[in-house]
Amino acid sequence: MATRRDFLKGCLAGGAAAATAVLPETACARDTLVRPPEGLGLLYDATLCVGCQACVAACKRANDNPAEFTAMDNLWDTPLDTSGHTFNLIKMYRNGTMETKDSELNGFSFMKTSCMHCADPSCVSACPVSSMQKDPVTGVVSYDPDACIGCRYCVAACPFGIPKYQYDSPTGKIGKCELCRHRHEDGHYSACAEVCPTGATLFGRTEDLLAEAKRRLALKPGEWTTVPRGRLPATGETPEAAAKWKGPVDQGYQAQVGNYLQHVYGETEYGGTQVLKLSAVNFQKVGLPDLPPKSSAASSETIQHTLYGGMIMPIAVLAGLTWVAKRNVVPDDDDKGGQS
Amino acid sequence: MSAHHPAAPVGGKLFNLPVMICSVLIAAMLAILFVRFIFGLGAVTNLNDGYPWGIWVVFDVVIGSAFACGGFSVAMLVYIFNRGHYHPLVRPALLASLFGYTLAGVGVLFDLGRWWNFWHILWPTYANPNSVMFEVAVCISAYVMVMWIEFSPVFMEQWGLKVQKQKLEKVLFFFIALGTLLPMMHQSSLGTMLVVMGPQVNPLWQTPIVPLLYLLSAIVIGYGVVLFESCVAASAYRRQIEMHLLQPMAKIMLGVLAVFMLIRFGDLVVRGALGHALSPSLEAFFFWLETACFAAPFLIVGTPGARRNPARLFLAGCAIMMGGILLRINGFLIGYDTGLGVDHGWNYFPSIAEMIVTLGMFAIEVLAYIVITRRFPVLAREGAAH
Numbered sequence: 057m058a059t060r061r062d063f064l065k066g067c068l069a070g071g072a073a074a075a076t077a078v079l080p081e082t083a084c085a086r087d088t089l090v091r092p093p094e095g096l097g098l099l100y101d102a103t104l105c106v107g108c109q110a111c112v113a114a115c116k117r118a119n120d121n122p123a124e125f126t127a128m129d130n131l132w133d134t135p136l137d138t139s140g141h142t143f144n145l146i147k148m149y150r151n152g153t154m155e156t157k158d159s160e161l162n163g164f165s166f167m168k169t170s171c172m173h174c175a176d177p178s179c180v181s182a183c184p185v186s187s188m189q190k191d192p193v194t195g196v197v198s199y200d201p202d203a204c205i206g207c208r209y210c211v212a213a214c215p216f217g218i219p220k221y222q223y224d225s226p227t228g229k230i231g232k233c234e235l236c237r238h239r240h241e242d243g244h245y246s247a248c249a250e251v252c253p254t255g256a257t258l259f260g261r262t263e264d265l266l267a268e269a270k271r272r273l274a275l276k277p278g279e280w281t282t283v284p285r286g287r288l289p290a291t292g293e294t295p296e297a298a299a300k301w302k303g304p305v306d307q308g309y310q311a312q313v314g315n316y317l318q319h320v321y322g323e324t325e326y327g328g329t330q331v332l333k334l335s336a337v338n339f340q341k342v343g344l345p346d347l348p349p350k351s352s353a354a355s356s357e358t359i360q361h362t363l364y365g366g367m368i369m370p371i372a373v374l375a376g377l378t379w380v381a382k383r384n385v386v387p388d389d390d391d392k393g394g395q396s
Numbered sequence: 397m398s399a400h401h402p403a404a405p406v407g408g409k410l411f412n413l414p415v416m417i418c419s420v421l422i423a424a425m426l427a428i429l430f431v432r433f434i435f436g437l438g439a440v441t442n443l444n445d446g447y448p449w450g451i452w453v454v455f456d457v458v459i460g461s462a463f464a465c466g467g468f469s470v471a472m473l474v475y476i477f478n479r480g481h482y483h484p485l486v487r488p489a490l491l492a493s494l495f496g497y498t499l500a501g502v503g504v505l506f507d508l509g510r511w512w513n514f515w516h517i518l519w520p521t522y523a524n525p526n527s528v529m530f531e532v533a534v535c536i537s538a539y540v541m542v543m544w545i546e547f548s549p550v551f552m553e554q555w556g557l558k559v560q561k562q563k564l565e566k567v568l569f570f571f572i573a574l575g576t577l578l579p580m581m582h583q584s585s586l587g588t589m590l591v592v593m594g595p596q597v598n599p600l601w602q603t604p605i606v607p608l609l610y611l612l613s614a615i616v617i618g619y620g621v622v623l624f625e626s627c628v629a630a631s632a633y634r635r636q637i638e639m640h641l642l643q644p645m646a647k648i649m650l651g652v653l654a655v656f657m658l659i660r661f662g663d664l665v666v667r668g669a670l671g672h673a674l675s676p677s678l679e680a681f682f683f684w685l686e687t688a689c690f691a692a693p694f695l696i697v698g699t700p701g702a703r704r705n706p707a708r709l710f711l712a713g714c715a716i717m718m719g720g721i722l723l724r725i726n727g728f729l730i731g732y733d734t735g736l737g738v739d740h741g742w743n744y745f746p747s748i749a750e751m752i753v754t755l756g757m758f759a760i761e762v763l764a765y766i767v768i769t770r771r772f773p774v775l776a777r778e779g780a781a782h
């Protein structure tokens with residue numbers, strides 16, 4: 057007998073299933089991940105940058121990327137934004153007469169655009185085939201074209217608009233800065249930091265870079281101070297550890313302290329990034345998003361794991377549904393006769 | 397309780413105008429896909445670095461699969477809530493779902509930039525269980541298989557495979573349960589895909605309860621599609637409309653829709669996001685358009701009298717489908733902005749080629765529906781029982 061009681065039972069089972077299937081439980085919440093202690097990164101100081109684009113050229117060379125022409129004469133590499141073939145670009149903020157560097161009004165400023173190597177990367181969380189991965193020691197967010205299916209979810213997910221797909225190719229890959237990890241084995245660090253003439257782009261351990269950034273923020277604007285170039289040695293670095301890296305040491309020089317905003321971009325955004333930035337012009341005006349300390353990967357994975365962690369809930373719901381369906385399914389066969 | 401309604405092939409000619417039109421669209425689609433696979437995505441689509449996902453993902457997969465929820469919505473009604481009298485709606489709804497999903501699965505391949513690796517998504521060594529996309533892909537693949545199993549009695553009936561059919565029917569309840577769970581899982585996850593995009597998605601569509609909203613709306617769309625499809629099938633085949641079923645179903649649909657609307661607005665108020673709907677922006681305009689489509693069915697078929705009018709049922713079905721389209725387009729395209737337009741104001745509007753491919757996929761669905769309903773026992777036999 058198809059009775060009202062059966063129907064109510066069905067409603068309860070289905071309703072409970074639907075309700076539990078969507079209510080996130082705090083028990084499964086996953087916190088925002090933090091930077092690995094030995095994580096590597098870059099410090100970009102917009103007040104030291106002179107906009108020479110040497111880092112852009114070096115990045116192209118280090119990653120075997122072709123030039124991109126947007127001007128009439130096709131003489132120079134002139135990418136308009138980062139792309140599948142341009143992993144690093146210096147962008148410019150301009151206002152009014154553009155008279156003063158690092159001034160928001162009637163001024164201009166530069167900003168480096170490249171992967172931030174997030175502590176809790178959205179791209180890694182999004183990628184269905186583990187093509188984007190975060191190294192547990194160096195924290196470098198790497199890309200593996202042999203795994204990638206080209207779905208571009210990482211592109212949509214990254215809050216900095218960093219991974220880019222090569223739409224011009226039938227076998228396009230995702231292009232993005234991997235902190236020059238392919239050069240690390242031979243002792244070469246990031247090409248962009250290696251060639252930067254002013255030390256505006258500096259390579260090192262993120263923790264050391266963060267300390268250096270805070271040191272600069274604590275100084276008085278206009279004061280003279282020593283700023284390092286190339287690679288920032290770790291505090292108390294042993295000669296053996298230092299010997300891992302090629303390139304001249306002690307490239308520091310005297311520079312004037314910039315008129316910084318009191319904020320190290322990347323210290324807390326989305327749980328922190330391994331690439332840090334200093335600027336005198338509002339970070340949103342130079343193209344960096346305003347992000348909360350909680351990463352969206354944490355929100356997304358909390359929902360995902362609440363719903364599917366250990367597949368316990370789906371299996372429980374399935375058991376309920378099976379039970380109800382078994383009572384309600386009557387074979388289509390005409391000879392069985394109806395019963396409703 | 398289901399035995400009163402034997403289904404039967406509609407019969408009739410296979411070559412008529414709709415079939416011709418569908419064939420032309422499918423041919424055009426194949427030509428465009430040829431170019432896409434030789435020269436790359438950029439050659440035929442307007443996709444760009446600011447809008448990596450276009451209508452092939454948002455329309456063909458996110459919306460297409462929601463439209464294919466008719467099978468799941470009706471099966472849930474019949475088998476889970478034990479409303480056996482809706483049984484005649486199961487097969488046609490399931491058929492539409494079967495093709496909707498199978499094609500969504502195939503359509504994904506066109507959009508994958510590295511499509512030859514597609515199998516990685518189902519391969520354990522590559523799997524990333526943290527990825528919502530991974531979950532969606534696994535569920536959709538499993539659901540497509542389950543639906544073919546659920547639908548196979550139709551073929552067995554036609555080909556006289558009685559023994560096999562009886563064997564299958566002994567375990568069919570399990571597949572029906574699975575066929576209810578899987579779409580619940582991935583329809584909610586289609587919404588969750590937005591969560592990792594964080595502040596790039598407008599707060600009107602970026603919410604932690606987005607899985608619930610997508611699930612409820614998918615169920616409502618499922619009923620809307622059944623209304624739409626029953627009316628179209630009835631008029632195309634000059635059959636009687638199954639008003640005795642559609643009327644009460646429309647009422648159930650309104651109930652779920654009311655719950656959806658309450659949660660939708662409750663969430664906006666609680667998160668303090670309603671302000672975004674009052675600003676003079678494109679996003680706000682589309683938000684109200686979406687809301688109007690979801691609210692319209694209450695006006696169109698809100699009273700029992702109105703529900704007796706087939707034209708109104710048809711319109712209500714259309715409004716629901718429109719609302720569902722907008723909820724998804726708004727989240728993934730209109731309300732999506734990288735916010736990094738300092739040097740580049742990114743824009744996306746689908747190219748003609750992209751639209752033809754989407755139309756071509758739709759044409760395959762229509763064509764398959766015509767061929768199968770004419771040759772296999774899907775629709776209830778005319779005049780039987782009622």
Ligand code: SF4
Pocket residue numbers: 170171172173174177178179180197213214215216217218219232
């Ligand atoms: S900046 Fe973007 S691409 Fe780089 S790690 Fe973060 S989310 Fe990934």
Ligand code: SF4
Pocket residue numbers: 182183184185186187188199203204205206207208209210211219230
């Ligand atoms: S495009 Fe490739 S790397 Fe990016 S999410 Fe998809 S599979 Fe992963």
Ligand code: SF4
Pocket residue numbers: 111114115116118119143144170232233234235236246247248249
């Ligand atoms: S670290 Fe290497 S890949 Fe990354 S921006 Fe610098 S040069 Fe380019």
